[in-house]
Amino acid sequence: MAAADNLPSLRAVHLLKTFGDGASQRTALRKVSLNLFPGQLALLMGPSGSGKSTLLAILSGLLHPDGGQVLTRPNDQTSFVDIWGISEAARDDFRRKHTGFIFQGYNLFPALSASQQLEIVLKWGNNLSPGEARRQAEEMLDRLGLLNQRHKKPAAMSGGEKQRVAIGRALVKNPTFLFADEPTSALDWENGQAVIQLLRDAAHSRGATIFVVSHDARMLPFVDVCFHLDDGNLEEHEIPLVVAGE
Amino acid sequence: MGYSLQTLWHEKARYSAGVGAVAFSAVLMALQFGLLLGLFTITSIPLDHTDPRIVWIGSKGVEAIDLGQPIPISYLGRVGEHSGVLPPEPYIANFANFQKPDGGTDLCFLLGHFGNAGIPDMLTSEQRTALTEPFAIVMDESDMKRMGMTAVNQTAKINGKEVRLVGSVKGLKSLAAPWVICSHYTASELMGALLPPDHTKYLLAKCDTPERAADLAAHLKAEYSDMAVYTSGEFSTSTRTYWLLRTKAGIAIGYAALLGLLVGGAVTVQTLYAATIASAKEYATLFALGIPRWRVYVTVLFQAFWIGIFGIALAYPVVQLLAAGARAAGTQVILRWEIMTGTALITMGMSVFAGLFALRSVRGIEPISLLR
Numbered sequence: 001m002a003a004a005d006n007l008p009s010l011r012a013v014h015l016l017k018t019f020g021d022g023a024s025q026r027t028a029l030r031k032v033s034l035n036l037f038p039g040q041l042a043l044l045m046g047p048s049g050s051g052k053s054t055l056l057a058i059l060s061g062l063l064h065p066d067g068g069q070v071l072t073r074p075n076d077q078t079s080f081v082d083i084w085g086i087s088e089a090a091r092d093d094f095r096r097k098h099t100g101f102i103f104q105g106y107n108l109f110p111a112l113s114a115s116q117q118l119e120i121v122l123k124w125g126n127n128l129s130p131g132e133a134r135r136q137a138e139e140m141l142d143r144l145g146l147l148n149q150r151h152k153k154p155a156a157m158s159g160g161e162k163q164r165v166a167i168g169r170a171l172v173k174n175p176t177f178l179f180a181d182e183p184t185s186a187l188d189w190e191n192g193q194a195v196i197q198l199l200r201d202a203a204h205s206r207g208a209t210i211f212v213v214s215h216d217a218r219m220l221p222f223v224d225v226c227f228h229l230d231d232g233n234l235e236e237h238e239i240p241l242v243v244a245g246e
Numbered sequence: 247m248g249y250s251l252q253t254l255w256h257e258k259a260r261y262s263a264g265v266g267a268v269a270f271s272a273v274l275m276a277l278q279f280g281l282l283l284g285l286f287t288i289t290s291i292p293l294d295h296t297d298p299r300i301v302w303i304g305s306k307g308v309e310a311i312d313l314g315q316p317i318p319i320s321y322l323g324r325v326g327e328h329s330g331v332l333p334p335e336p337y338i339a340n341f342a343n344f345q346k347p348d349g350g351t352d353l354c355f356l357l358g359h360f361g362n363a364g365i366p367d368m369l370t371s372e373q374r375t376a377l378t379e380p381f382a383i384v385m386d387e388s389d390m391k392r393m394g395m396t397a398v399n400q401t402a403k404i405n406g407k408e409v410r411l412v413g414s415v416k417g418l419k420s421l422a423a424p425w426v427i428c429s430h431y432t433a434s435e436l437m438g439a440l441l442p443p444d445h446t447k448y449l450l451a452k453c454d455t456p457e458r459a460a461d462l463a464a465h466l467k468a469e470y471s472d473m474a475v476y477t478s479g480e481f482s483t484s485t486r487t488y489w490l491l492r493t494k495a496g497i498a499i500g501y502a503a504l505l506g507l508l509v510g511g512a513v514t515v516q517t518l519y520a521a522t523i524a525s526a527k528e529y530a531t532l533f534a535l536g537i538p539r540w541r542v543y544v545t546v547l548f549q550a551f552w553i554g555i556f557g558i559a560l561a562y563p564v565v566q567l568l569a570a571g572a573r574a575a576g577t578q579v580i581l582r583w584e585i586m587t588g589t590a591l592i593t594m595g596m597s598v599f600a601g602l603f604a605l606r607s608v609r610g611i612e613p614i615s616l617l618r
């Protein structure tokens with residue numbers, strides 16, 4: 001099982017977020033706190049409009065909270081950094097070094113091959129040489145079972161393949177944190193299951209902290225921890241001990 | 247940058263609008279300036295039809311052949327003796343009043359040569375001999391009707407004195423005043439008191455090679471600052487440029503070209519804008535991953551660069567083709583390398599500028615937009 005017993009890699013403390021003002025004011029998060037651990041696959045569920053995407057955006061450094069802290073400890077460092085207590089440039093740099101994202105859409109460049117979608121992240125984000133970027137991209141694609149498809153462009157891939165390339169793009173730089181918002185909503189359950197299995201492997205074998213937002217209760221057996229958000233209030237849920245595939 | 251080119255190639259249809267717009271601006275600009283230059287060759291025809299090995303000496307600061315002031319014949323001594331340089335000959339070039347046989351008047355332009363140096367090359371040897379007679383003149387066929395002349399041997403009056411048409415030529419077209427070819431003697435008689443005694447308009451020194459002409463011109467320019475010195479070619483260019491600038495025709499064409507550029511630029515900006523917006527989610531994903539924005543700015547600028555390159559490459563054969571068509575229709579189009587390079591540089595600058603403009607579309611892309 002995941003190493004859920006040591007120090008958290010991410011701690012959210014009393015997060016607050018409200019949208020709009022006056023009559024149209026809408027509170028999306030009410031003092032949300034949670035701990036995420038290295039090597040852990042965490043799932044966030046909840047009804048539509050409950051604030052799931054908002055929480056993910058705040059935890060990942062994309063959306064400023066109105067209150068609270070997001071303390072992170074990348075690469076098993078001993079001290080925490082509040083990502084909302086540092087400059088915007090430092091936060092962009094933090095995301096560049098430590099954070100991967102998977103979105104509902106695949107968001108792949110139509111003109112680029114599978115391999116190039118990954119290489120661009122290594123070249124532009126990590127300043128790797130073209131040769132080294134290609135080597136690491138192909139190694140990643142190999143692990144995702146996509147090595148034979150590395151020259152394919154998105155138009156020639158199935159939805160499942162595209163989402164696996166998008167996962168490869170998120171994982172190729174070996175991030176400490178991986179955030180996924182509805183990564184399987186556009187896929188059938190067979191492909192969705194493959195995706196969640198890949199995320200689970202990434203958490204367990206690489207020690208990444210993975211935070212997935214989903215409506216889909218069929219994921220429950222695959223995850224290490226499940227949170228539930230309802231109208232901005234967060235609860236941690238028990239996970240059934242039967243784990244599919246093991 | 248490879249990705250930019252790859253994207254352009256992959257989405258040819260999308261980017262072809264920009265490429266077409268750049269090509270359109272470039273064709274418009276090159277062709278218009280080429281036509282303009284072609285049109286203004288008419289101002290320097292007497293220079294273009296005399297020997298290219300001639301050095302022209304005129305009054306200080308004269309920029310066009312029709313603007314010379316009288317110079318003393320004594321300047322002959324300034325040329326000195328050089329091997330390969332014939333003794334200079336005086337040459338008169340001046341406006342005069344032409345009285346048609348039917349009584350009407352018009353302006354004409356006298357070209358009075360002394361020896362062989364100043365005779366336009368289309369004159370036959372019979373005509374050259376005939377012109378040695380006092381008050382004999384030759385003009386272009388196309389000007390005869392305008393001047394009321396119907397046949398050779400007809401007489402008319404220039405500045406009140408009778409002249410006789412001894413022949414007509416082709417290819418000596420004029421714009422403002424028909425060229426009238428005559429001898430230096432005839433010209434100075436017709437000018438009378440308008441030209442001070444012992445003065446002429448130009449001195450023509452014929453050399454044995456174009457190189458020697460260039461050397462002599464350079465030498466005389468350095469030596470004497472109170473007279474203008476040109477080779478035939480230089481004086482021709484100077485004359486055309488003078489009238490081009492003087493008539494402000496260049497400005498009119500420049501405006502038209504500017505309009506073409508604006509249209510081309512607007513379409514290019516629009517193309518890049520649309521392309522960037524179409525890739526907004528992909529770029530947003532990269533920004534979420536912390537990739538700095540300048541990487542995407544550079545990509546868009548490279549796309550603009552490639553649009554420019556392809557547009558210019560497309561324009562080149564089109565310009566040549568249209569120019570050939572115009573020439574076949576009897577119009578002069580002069581595509582000097584300055585026009586071609588200038589056009590390429592300006593349209594290239596325009597597309598890169600369009601790229602800079604389109605960067606604004608990248609600024610609005612935020613990764614948060616990917617979360618729903």
Ligand SMILES: Nc1ncnc2c1ncn2[C@@H]1O[C@H](COP(=O)(O)OP(=O)(O)OP(=O)(O)O)[C@@H](O)[C@H]1O
Nearest residue numbers: 019020026028047048049050051052053054055618
């Ligand atoms: N930019 C915004 N401006 C105003 N209100 C917003 C904004 N973003 C989110 N909200 C509101 O905040 C609440 C939480 O939104 P959020 O997107 O986090 O919900 P969600 O749980 O992800 O929903 P879904 O399951 O439909 O994706 C919603 O009521 C939403 O309308």
Ligand SMILES: [Mg+2]
Nearest residue numbers: 052053617618
């Ligand atoms: Mg959502």
